[in-house]
Amino acid sequence: MSDSVPHKSGRGSYSYSALAFLIIFVVGLYASFTWESQQLKIKRAQALSQAQSYSFQLKSLLDHNLSGNYTLAALVHEFGGFTRWFPQVADSLLQVYSEVNNFALSPNGIVKQVYPLRGNERVIGFNQLMDVEQGSDAWDALKQQRMTLAGPVDLVQGGQGFVGRLPVTLERRSGGAEQFWGFSNVVIRLDALLENINLQALVDQGYAYRLERIDTEQAQLIATVSEGPLSDPVQVEMSLPGVKWRLQVAPAKGWLPPYMIALYAVLCFLLAAVVARFVYMTLKISTQKEQLTELLSLQTEHANQTDKRFLSTLQAIPDPLLELDQDGTVLDLHMPNDELELEQFFIPGQHYNKALPYAVGQVLEHVFQETLSSPNFSHRGALFSLNISAAKVLWFELSVVFRRTQEDDLANGRFIVLLRDVTARQEAEQQQRIAATAFETQDGILISDHNNHIIRVNKAFQKLSGYSEAEVIGQTPAILQSGKHDSAFYQHMFEQLLSKGTWAGEVWNRRKDGEVYPEWLSISTVRDHQGAISHYVANFKDISERKASERQIRQLHYYDSLTRLANRTLLLEEMAFLLEDKALRNKQSAVLFIDLDHFKDVNDVWGHNIGDQLLQQVATRLVDTTRSKDLVARFGGDEFLVLMEPTDTSINADRAIYRASHVADKLLKVLGRAFSLNGVDYQLAASIGITVFDEDCHEPLDIIKQAELAMYEAKSAGRSRHCFYETGMQERVLERVQLETDLRQALDNDELLLHFQPQWDAQQKMVGAEALLRWQHPERGMVSPAAFIPLAEETRLILPIGEWVLRSACQWLSHWCKHGQMQGFVMSVNVSAVQFSQENFVGQVQSILQQFKVPAGALQLELTESMLAHDQQDIISKMSALKALGVLISLDDFGTGYSSLSYLHRLPIDQLKIDQSFVANIEHGEKNASLAESIISLGHNLGMEVIAEGVETKAQFDWLAAQECDLFQGFGLAKPMPMTDLLRQYQDVQTS
Template sequence: MSDSFFTKSRNALSISIFAFVLVFAASLSLSYVFHEQHTKSERAKSLSLLSTYAYHLEHTLDHSLSSNYTFASLVREFGGFTRWFPAVAASLHDIYPQVNNFALSPDGIVSKVYPLEGNEGVLGFNQLTDAEQGEEAQKALIKKEMLLSGPVELVQGGAGVVARLPIYLIDRWGGKDKFWGFSSTVIKLDTLLNSVNLDDLYQQGLSYQLLRTDTTKPMMISQKGAEVLHDPVTVELDLPSVSWTLQAEPVDGWLPIRYLGAYVLCSLLVAVVVARFVFLAYRMSDQRSQLAYLLSERTQEAHQTAQRLMSTLQAIPDPMIEISEQGLVLDVHVPNDELEVKRCFDIGAPYAKHLSSEASEVFGAALAQARETMSHRGSIFSVLIAQKTYWFEMSVVCNQVEQHQDVSSFVVLLRDITVRQDAEEQLRIAATAFETQDGILISNKDNCIIRVNKAFERISGYAEEEVLGRPPSVLSSGRHTAEFYVEMYERLRKEGSWEGEIWNRRKNGQIYPEWLSISTVRDKDQQVSHYVATFKDISESKASERKIRQLNYYDSLTRLANRSLLIEEMTELLKDNGLAGRQSAVMFIDLDHFKDINDVWGHKVGDHLLQEAASRLNQNTRQQDTVARFGGDEFLILLQDVDVSLNLDRAAYRASHVADRIFKAFEQPFQLEGVDYQVSISIGIAIMDEHVIDPLDIIKQSELAMYEAKAAGRSQLCFFKNSMQERVFERVQLEGDLRHAIDNNELILHVQPQWSVDKKIIGAEALLRWHHPDRGLVSPATFIPIAEETRLILPIGNWVLRMACQWLSDWQSNQAMETFVMSINVSAVQFSQDDFVSQVEQTLKEFDVPPNTLQLELTESMLAHDEGDIVRKMQALKSLGVLISLDDFGTGYSSLSYLHRLPIDQLKIDQSFVMNIERGTKNASLAESIISLGHSLGMEVIAEGVETSEQFDWLKDKGCDLFQGFGLARPMAIGDLLVLCESVNQQI
């Protein structure tokens, strides 16, 4: 016994030592694997974090450097002129705050920089010859693309990166594009790196380096932490023509030494614990084996008996339940595949505990029947188990101790018939679905109809017995070719289905459209057994589709194509080089003075006139041409394939020939409701060829040509020229510059003295001038109409009013000037403001100006507008004490019938009447009449445009009160006026 004991002990110790070594080695291996996984995870996290910073850095650079393309586009757009640069650079600097400065460098030499403050040293810097930056500037010039240089020491100080984009101007004569210079964007490195918070990488435990790697030797851009990175993660940045690399690794490396010691210690502890457990387990196993041998002998017979019973029960495929006479569950046996049933019956509980009331009633009735007849079968009930309904069929047998004695228990077998019930339900659903609103046809593999539904009979008109055994071609309309059906069955064979629109014929012969879907049914051997076709009558939807197309693509009034259809046809014409070798033309037609017809005769007559005009246009164009109503009284005609010779003159000749026919058609008056209406038209034509990209461009060109025809006197034909677009562009540009004229102090006021009969200066007229930074002095005849159209005249007019009042206020301390009258011109747009009078009143109070020293000059043509509003405002101004002068008198449309009711202080004779007045022309009679009329109405009369002493003397003899003109004094600056007044007054 002792030898056996010591032998077993030695065996246990040996096994324990072996287990220790094995577990220790396995733990170290697991620690290594864990370390590798941990390192891999840390590298992935570091790479993700590095990618985020790299993305922000790359996005910041891309976003900031995109400004170069804006400058390059504007340089090319303006043909190399750069006066726009400060305004555009200022707006872009707000968008790209990281940028230190923008610069334009004609021929490589920096000439413009923004902001200038702090960057003055950059001006004159030659990028192509600089020792440090010249090589990369040359490289950008050779590649003809934007190149990011750096890091470099900036001329204005500090380190930074410079992005240069070479700019080439297009030679309009077809020659080689000419190099203009560079557009440059400079970003300081500190600003760039701070904008993406690159130092946060170090705060998060990573040493990093940012390198430029496309050079012979990598250039260090920025670094933090270790001088040398041994095994970093790396991210490449995609930048313009250069490569940057961002790399990083943890400050302490991927495996800190403290982790290594922890791994070894944990492995040692696990190996010791496992070895101890193995030793104890081995000692205990021998004792358990002896005990197990004794127990197995005693339970062998009981086990065999239970095994036989379980085999018998397992042979029963259905759940079996034993229920007592009192309805209590005594035992439950279920097969392995129906364990869910066991949840419904708890041993020792009533059988109805988990059953629904309906199932309990079925269960109780079956037990009662079995009590009477000893057995029962066929009852069906359902049970909800795990959100699913199961159906069971019951078989009940009674157990009695002896015949004719009381029942002791019931044995109930439950057969799962859920699949059968579901199949029956699916059959009912399928039968219902078959009778849907869509027609259904089923044919066999030989394509003979074997069944149809009621909808088929209703749609086709055929009864089921009329089509059984016949092919589906009985419905054929004859509209489709044999190739159509061959392709249909080929797709059925390859793909197993076909769907599309088809035309069929009803039994009564009517042809109708239907949407047909055919599916192939295959048997277990994947052979075709049936075809199932479903279809619906789409006659109504097709009609609706036609109606919608009519609404979407045709004008409801004239029935002509509308704007959408015209643009689609022009797009289709241009598509896939459709105009290669050909030319078309677009005619833009506008009815002259059509608004007058609407205003005078009403919109009903106007609509009728548009319909008749559309009819005449259709009659005088070819069938392949497109006549469209573009909007209002505007029509467009697309003349397709006007010429195939690519000769612009011939294309223009043919288009003008069509225009001549249309002009002749409109020479005949329109007879509407018994009244003749004569309407002329203006036509603009633009030639469209293969070089046109956007249809809207050619439409705009024809519209510009039409406006040119109207400007030429209406009822004219005009072809588009590039100069028209240039004039429009120039006007838009002038309008844009005018919007900033006040803020940029470009507007100035000159004054022209007004003289009394004794040649004393008693007042002056303020004349607005615009000193454009590039154009110089712009004529008021050019910019005043633009200001009135855009309503910029409102802030400009307010500025003139305030300047005049400022001068009058300053002169109140000068005794010689305190009665001096300043006249300012008021636009009709200004005067029409509801608060114009209050504006004047507020300005007078603000500058403390005597109202009788301010005179407002209104044009005579203004009086043709709202008479009541004009009288009311004039009376309000007079109540303030302001003087009112009627300018250009005799050239407008004022009515003498109410002129005497206007509170006017002064009539101003237009200079056109003063010209040649001393020679006794008709102008002399008109001027004399105006002077007499003014005096008879109690008004002062002033003559403008006095050029000679003879004109002055003649007007003086006729009683004119005041004089103004070049013969007396030209417009001058306000300082010169004060000097002139002092000189004249001293002479007098």
């Protein structure tokens, strides 16, 4: 019996100890699993909070940068598709949207303009609608007619990024639905975007992330730091313009390290083994101590339950809990959520001031003093912040209780400090302060309730409108209406607010003092949790200065700065409108192309300042002569166009032609009157080309070209007249262009040559010769001077050609001067007005004479009488300089142009040449004879030599000789001939 009791007791001890081991091991595992589950929830909540914060920053940053598209689209729409303003506006936008890589405009989907251009040159010409990678996104934006965000895409300029596209539509001039113009674009580089929101901070905190686009069939990776999918990540979805993104976040090393499971199992095993051993040893105690053992066991169980309850209470408190002695030494630190950041500031066994910043330590010291002096020995509500890292600041609210060891003993006790994390609350309050500051912006803001009664306005509203806040509270925004918009305008506004939630546009409102002004108004609706509209928020700014700038830009864009007439752009737009708007049905219009004859002479002789004054006076006369509905434009230089008001031709088909001819005659008459420039009268002429067009014409430039061809035809017909366009003019103009091209090459190809017509005295002795220019074309043959000399003068090719003639003539003179028998032989060379007007003409003549060592008296320059109509002072000055060199001067075609006798005697002229028109029939016609006789007498009286040209018969020679004419020239004496023939004839005359 005595042996069996120990045996049973031993078996019972083993059974109880095994049971205790099993229970403790299972309970330990369950407690470990519960603890880790709670920690996992906390970690996932923290990771989700981080993901939400970064997704909010990412979405805000993208929305902010994409908003620049609305500014570009509004300006394109405002200016009707004209984009000259783009570089300046894009530059200013880049100052605001610093994360944007570049802005671009793509009419019809093709990138035409990009800013900045440097580094983005490859983007120009990129077709967004046809691109394999970006085409589908571009078409989606076009179909949806709203902002879309495409990406990530491989950018044409290199790298990856996102493209925000906003379709732009323009109003048709004929009305109807707006038509697609193209896209305004914002390009944001992926690397710049990620750097701005600092996703690297997640990695620094031990997280891995994965950013994807999820609105496609398969999720499209945007950025990640993980080589594969994340393990059980938390994720946040973002709705962006036209796309959806998802941000996944998970710890890089996993939520629960595998070694922790083994560690918990080992700890539970050791604890169960210790308890089992304790049970076993307890059961082995003698029966005499059984009651004591049972009492001790009960007390132990009670203590364990108390500890568990205390631990549960501490675990139920979500905030860190500190215990400090009265001197401020940290006794205990309870961190329920593993706030490891706080452990660096509150170190057990050390004073709280040891690691805390000085300012925080002062807050705690003040709170502890207040706690001891309060009736209930408690204090709460104090705030302080801790900089956990460079990018992380936590705010805490203090709740402090002083627990005394004895009821009346303040010398011994402890401070119990509860730290409540109020970072989220502080950030919310900061956002409220920011919102309040933003509300007081420079733009006027008005907030109304769901019944559209005003409940709040900012100071900018009061300044812009003139109304105080008290005057508008409870009123509706109708108090600001100017009356310029009808009810349909406001009805459309509210329909769009109800359907889209926003409205923006230009509105004319009235200030309190009655002034009407333009403003840009943006209205947004605010909805409550049930989706009903609760408030309206209106933002507006005064755009009076912008409207004035727009008017100035329009003036610069559509009107000539010198004459204030319409310019080429406005003319082409008006013609295109006539053709496209079908305004010419049963009607015709006409274009008059006006070119001022010899206008270049005005600039060359008098200077560009006088030329500009002349153009202004011409513009005034053109406007005064035409109807108010006729459009007068300066097409360029001295070219003006008149677009006539369409004329109904249903009754009379020639009505438009008749009216155009009538207007042209009036213009020629008006322009023919002398212009007064700085007290000097200047006579001007013009050539006008006319073309009539109707609805069958399509291209404005073709119509203008026809009028220009007709103008050239008028010039060819003698100038100072008008000419209608006819089929075949194009060929004649092409022939003239080809002739000009050949003439430009004539000098280089050595096609020009000189013929010489002898000049004779009364004894028929050869005393000189006139050098006459000839052109031997390889295909055309000998080209008439009447065909190419006027062309050379008009194109100013006469300058190099004239110099060549002068050099060639002096070269022959040099040869003759060396021939003893030809001493005193005079060479006459014709000089055009264009040549003579050169500033260095006298120097040019002097240089050629010195080069060929020719006596100046052997050279005679022939100037036409019409040249005297130009700058008389300049002519006198140059003639005097030539006379000082010894050069002879002859006045050609005398009697056919402008001659003032009071002016003529002042000119240093050696010779008068009687024009051949006076020599013809001189022996039979009384008038010609009288004129020729008068010219001979006038020349002799002024001390000048007189030569007659065009002497065809012996009777003409005899009559002129009888009138004591000095020299003679004409086909009746000798025709122009090459130099070899001239020398031969000279030798024959000398020997006969």
